[in-house]
Amino acid sequence: MVVLIFGLYYKLDYICAKFTQNTMENLTQQNLDLIANMIRTAQRRFYDDSPYYILWGCAVFLASIIQFFLILSSYGQNGIGWLIIIPAALIIQFIILKKQKRKEQSKTHIENLMISMWIAFGVTLFVILTFSFKLGANTFPIVLCLYALSTFVSGSAFKIKAFIWGSIACWLLAIASFFASIHIQLLLLAAGVLFAFIIPGIILRINEKAEQI
Numbered sequence: 001m002v003v004l005i006f007g008l009y010y011k012l013d014y015i016c017a018k019f020t021q022n023t024m025e026n027l028t029q030q031n032l033d034l035i036a037n038m039i040r041t042a043q044r045r046f047y048d049d050s051p052y053y054i055l056w057g058c059a060v061f062l063a064s065i066i067q068f069f070l071i072l073s074s075y076g077q078n079g080i081g082w083l084i085i086i087p088a089a090l091i092i093q094f095i096i097l098k099k100q101k102r103k104e105q106s107k108t109h110i111e112n113l114m115i116s117m118w119i120a121f122g123v124t125l126f127v128i129l130t131f132s133f134k135l136g137a138n139t140f141p142i143v144l145c146l147y148a149l150s151t152f153v154s155g156s157a158f159k160i161k162a163f164i165w166g167s168i169a170c171w172l173l174a175i176a177s178f179f180a181s182i183h184i185q186l187l188l189l190a191a192g193v194l195f196a197f198i199i200p201g202i203i204l205r206i207n208e209k210a211e212q213i
Contacts, residue, residue: 048100049204050201050202050204050205051096051201051205052093052096052201053197053198053200053201053204054197054198054201054202054205055089055092055093055096056089056093056193056197057193057194057196057197057198057201058198059085059086059088059089060189060190060193060197061190061193061194061198062081062085063081063082063085063086064186064187064189064190064193065186065187065190066080066081066085067079067081067082067186068183068186068187068190071182071183071186072183110157110158113157114153114154114157114158117150117153117154118150121146121149121150124146125143125146128142128143128146129143137181137182137185138178140177140182140185140186140188140189141174141175141177141178141185142174143189144170144171144173144174144177144188144189144192145170145171145174147167147170147192147193147196147197148167148168148170148171148174148192148196149167150167151163151164151166151167151170151196151197151200152164152167152168155167155200160200160203160204162199162200162203162204163196163200165195166195166196166197166199166200167196169191169192169195169196170192170195170196173188173189173191173192173195174192176188177189
């Protein structure tokens with residue numbers, strides 16, 4: 001009788017342990033599936049941001065190239081391209097934002113983190129450019145490092161390799177920029193936004209179109 005009771009006890013204990021193990025495994029799998037779905041949802045919405053990367057990549061690319069040629073031609077106001085192109089890009093961004101707000105959906109936790117990161121990027125960039133007279137020839141290399149940091153985080157969060165490779169390119173170009181003259185730095189800056197913003201932005205756009213088919 002005692003043996004039977006102990007047998008039933010151990011059997012019941014085994015069943016409970018197995019049930020607990022299966023429950024934990026199911027909960028773990030559900031949590032992993034939930035995280036994966038959040039990433040996929042955020043990634044699909046991230047495709048909608050492709051116009052911003054293309055817009056600002058092209059703006060900085062054109063402004064850099066224009067200033068490069070104006071410096072070569074010894075033009076006094078060689079920074080005039082920035083004064084024209086950047087405000088124009090801001091106006092275009094405002095128009096895009098207005099259109100996107102009409103179909104705005106609730107954002108995931110990852111998306112909110114990325115928004116905070118890009119706000120921090122914008123504030124930091126503003127501070128760097130405002131006090132560029134203090135940084136001197138180190139301004140563009142630091143800006144390239146900032147581009148690399150932001151695109152690396154975005155690429156890692158949404159598992160988009162184009163941004164990760166673009167960020168690596170920016171870091172390498174930043175190192176080269178520390179040893180280059182100002183007009184060569186402008187070319188390196190143009191190359192940086194090409195690899196970190198324009199090309200990944202175009203890839204995002206292509207993926208967005210493919211998802212809509």
